[in-house]
Amino acid sequence: MIKVSRLDGKEYYINPHQIESIEVHPDTTLLMLSGKHVVVRESVDELIDNIVEYRRRIGLFKNEE
DSSP states (O other), rough: EEEOOTTTSSSEHHHHHHEEEEEEEEEEEEEETTOOOESSSSSHHHHHHHHHHHHHHHHHHHHHO
């Protein structure tokens, strides 16, 4: 799980494996596999860094080499 922040500052966690795409218009919006849209404060670069760190932590990169 990665931590994200809503526009009002409330923090919560999402499963990055459920993110289908990320859009910026102008707020960062996650489109989830469920079809739900989640608007977050984090930039795309921050989200990607958090997802990469999460994948390292759970050991997925070992399987992708």
